[in-house]
Amino acid sequence: MTYKSTFDRIMSDPKRKQAFDKGYRKFLLSELRLALSQGDDTAVCELLMALTGTNMSPKEMTLNSFFQQLNQLGCGIILEHKRRGKHHELNQLTNRNQVQI
Secondary structure, X not given: OOXXXXXXXXXXXXXXXXXXXXXXXXXXXXXXXXHHXXXXXXXXXXXHHHHHOOOOOHHHOOHHHHHHXXXXXXXXXXXXOOOOOOEEEXXXXXXXXXOOO
16 A cells, blocks of 8 residues: 655645645745845756756856746846936846947
C-alpha cells in the first residue's frame, strides 16, 4: 500500500493547489526583490529560473535576458531621475531608444 504525504494530499485538491501556487509565487517575487537589493547574482538567477521555468546559469545571465524574464513575469523596472522626477520604463531603453533624462 502506498501512502501520500500530507502535502501530496493537499496538493491533489485543485483549489488548495492554486492558492498554494499563488502564495509561493508571491514569496519567490519577494525573495527576488531581496536578492536584487543585496546584489546576489546567483540567487537572482535561480529565483528567475524558478519563476519563469527557464534554465540558465548565472554566467549566462545578461541584462537583456534579465529584462526578458521580468517581462515574462509581467514585471518591469522604472528609472527615475532623482532631481527632475522624470520616470522612464526600462523596457523603453532596451529597445535601443535614446531617452533623454
